[in-house]
Amino acid sequence: MNEQVSRRRFLGLVGAAGGATAVYQASRAMGLLPDTGKPALLQLARAPKSGNKVVILGAGLTGLTIAYELERAGYDCTIVEASHRVGGRILTLRHGDKIDEMGYDSVCRFDDEPHLYFNCGAARIAGHHHRVLHYCRELGVPLEIMANDNAEAYTHDPDAFGGRPVRIREFRTDARGFLSELLYKAVDRNEFDKPLSEQDRLNMLEFARAYGELNEEARYKGSKRAGFGQGTDGFASLGLLKDPMDLSELLNSSFWRHSMHFNEDENWAAPLMTPTGGMDKIPQAFAREIQSPITLNAQVQAIRLRDSGVEVAYNHRGKRHQIRADYCFNNIPAHFVAGIDNNFPETYAKTIAGMYRNNFGKIGLQMKSRFWERENIYGGITFTRQRINQIWYPSHGIHRQKGVVLGCYAFGRDQTAFFERMTPQERIRFAGAAGDKIHNGYSEQIDTGVSVMWGRMKHMMGCGSTFRSPEEWEKLFPIVQNPQGRHYMVGDQVSYHPTWQEGAFSSAEFALQHLDQRVRAAARA
Numbered sequence: 001m002n003e004q005v006s007r008r009r010f011l012g013l014v015g016a017a018g019g020a021t022a023v024y025q026a027s028r029a030m031g032l033l034p035d036t037g038k039p040a041l042l043q044l045a046r047a048p049k050s051g052n053k054v055v056i057l058g059a060g061l062t063g064l065t066i067a068y069e070l071e072r073a074g075y076d077c078t079i080v081e082a083s084h085r086v087g088g089r090i091l092t093l094r095h096g097d098k099i100d101e102m103g104y105d106s107v108c109r110f111d112d113e114p115h116l117y118f119n120c121g122a123a124r125i126a127g128h129h130h131r132v133l134h135y136c137r138e139l140g141v142p143l144e145i146m147a148n149d150n151a152e153a154y155t156h157d158p159d160a161f162g163g164r165p166v167r168i169r170e171f172r173t174d175a176r177g178f179l180s181e182l183l184y185k186a187v188d189r190n191e192f193d194k195p196l197s198e199q200d201r202l203n204m205l206e207f208a209r210a211y212g213e214l215n216e217e218a219r220y221k222g223s224k225r226a227g228f229g230q231g232t233d234g235f236a237s238l239g240l241l242k243d244p245m246d247l248s249e250l251l252n253s254s255f256w257r258h259s260m261h262f263n264e265d266e267n268w269a270a271p272l273m274t275p276t277g278g279m280d281k282i283p284q285a286f287a288r289e290i291q292s293p294i295t296l297n298a299q300v301q302a303i304r305l306r307d308s309g310v311e312v313a314y315n316h317r318g319k320r321h322q323i324r325a326d327y328c329f330n331n332i333p334a335h336f337v338a339g340i341d342n343n344f345p346e347t348y349a350k351t352i353a354g355m356y357r358n359n360f361g362k363i364g365l366q367m368k369s370r371f372w373e374r375e376n377i378y379g380g381i382t383f384t385r386q387r388i389n390q391i392w393y394p395s396h397g398i399h400r401q402k403g404v405v406l407g408c409y410a411f412g413r414d415q416t417a418f419f420e421r422m423t424p425q426e427r428i429r430f431a432g433a434a435g436d437k438i439h440n441g442y443s444e445q446i447d448t449g450v451s452v453m454w455g456r457m458k459h460m461m462g463c464g465s466t467f468r469s470p471e472e473w474e475k476l477f478p479i480v481q482n483p484q485g486r487h488y489m490v491g492d493q494v495s496y497h498p499t500w501q502e503g504a505f506s507s508a509e510f511a512l513q514h515l516d517q518r519v520r521a522a523a524r525a
């Protein structure tokens with residue numbers, strides 16, 4: 001038996017006894033994993049011998065994180081979750097999964113293949129979302145790179161370029177070329193309020209030339225960055241530059257207004273990551289590690305603050321249960337909390353009830369063939385001004401027979417309301433017809449589809465509570481972020497970054513550190 005195999009066997013035994021965390025820690029100790037030098041996010045003091053009972057309401061990512069951390073510090077945790085599953089807005093649909101939309105309970109009919117899945121909620125992880133990455137590393141959730149920005153995908157505006165989809169590389173290159181030419185002319189003629197130094201001026205001219213790939217005469221006449229045209233490919237045949245688009249038409253189209261720059265936003269800049277096999281690998285990994293009881297199908301119906309704890313009533317299988325704990329972490333969406341029987345002080349209750357409820361929706365389509373790959377598109381996003389907004393092509397399962405594309409991404413309450421009024425079948429037909437305007441024969445490729453409009457999903461009815469103005473953030477956010485007695489509101493809704501997992505983890509971190517300081521202070525007293 002060689003050394004590698006015996007190490008593997010040893011780690012297998014460690015895993016059987018202590019789970020993924022133990023394997024991770026043993027691997028680090030054996031020098032098999034790189035030490036990133038980053039300390040664990042939380043160093044909680046051991047739980048006190050008495051007064052350590054915690055109830056966690058909701059098994060979304062935040063509730064799971066809190067259970068995982070507190071349990072390791074020795075707290076006695078109980079988790080109560082209304083849905084039939086953990087993970088909340090992290091929902092990956094595969095063959096046979098239940099879609100619990102109010103009035104339209106259905107089952108996902110994708111083929112039973114590992115690469116045919118759809119992330120209906122969270123899908124992307126940015127490189128600076130260090131809390132998400134910390135837990136993926138610690139729990140052993142494998143990640144892969146996900147193409148978000150793809151120059152070969154399309155921008156599509158029904159009112160521009162005759163409704164013809166245009167490759168993003170062509171649009172972007174021409175837009176920059178025109179801009180550079182103008183910049184060059186302005187710098188060349190010194191048309192600035194403040195004169196540039198001669199060296200600045202020369203550098204700026206060079207910058208404009210490089211940015212837009214201007215020719216010797218400092219004119220934009222096309223660039224190979226836009227891809228070659230006229231049936232040439234630049235490999236077997238000499239590549240011929242495409243003629244630049246018409247500037248007026250380019251300016252009248254919509255892509256440059258937002259989508260052209262979206263991949264430069266901090267949360268969407270390449271490279272992005274995603275768990276191999278679906279985003280729900282993260283909540284699943286937590287659920288595997290957590291030993292404390294997680295009661296599913298248990299809807300919280302009352303929360304009562306007491307002098308030295310919190311009492312919670314919940315309904316499970318038609319019976320009302322009561323639970324008393326020293327501390328309560330409430331991961332339930334704020335708009336539901338407002339409707340749950342409680343004895344919160346008025347300001348606290350009003351602040352929670354006043355939070356703005358946002359909404360999102362996605363449609364996933366299993367396609368009979370990966371026709372987009374024949375159009376040289378591997379991953380990434382096509383942007384359209386139609387109501388579907390975007391089409392995402394899967395970065396995984398390349399060259400397999402079938403794939404699941406995102407056929408619509410609705411943002412905000414108005415856009416989502418449009419789709420919420422339709423039946424799931426109507427949504428899929430709508431997405432198909434919109435896709436036909438971009439890819440020939442798109443709708444005929446649809447095998448089956450799923451739609452998740454979060455405003456209609458049971459136990460969710462919206463996505464991402466937040467505050468609306470800087471004044472509200474300043475005045476009201478601290479009210480929900482800090483505990484009321486021994487009751488903590490948590491979730492991405494209690495972060496400056498709602499609707500991102502990083503926000504959920506940062507809320508868990510804040511609440512846990514707060515509790516920890518409290519417990520340490522009590523121990524010192």
Ligand SMILES: Cc1cc2nc3c(=O)[nH]c(=O)nc-3n(C[C@H](O)[C@H](O)[C@H](O)COP(=O)(O)OP(=O)(O)OC[C@H]3O[C@@H](n4cnc5c(N)ncnc54)[C@H](O)[C@@H]3O)c2cc1C
Pocket residue numbers: 057058059060061062063080081082083086087088089090120121122123124125298299300301331332333336360361362454459460463490491492493498499500501502503504
């Ligand atoms: C369409 C969409 C796209 C997204 N994209 C991304 C992305 O690309 N990257 C990213 O990082 N994040 C993304 N997010 C955000 C991410 O999913 C959330 O930030 C994260 O899942 C929030 O977790 P949470 O624990 O705060 O809340 P939730 O997931 O909302 O958890 C709340 C829990 O409370 C439960 N509950 C409700 N009522 C009760 C009750 N009465 N009793 C008991 N339990 C109850 C719910 O069932 C749920 O499990 C996206 C979300 C959506 C919807």
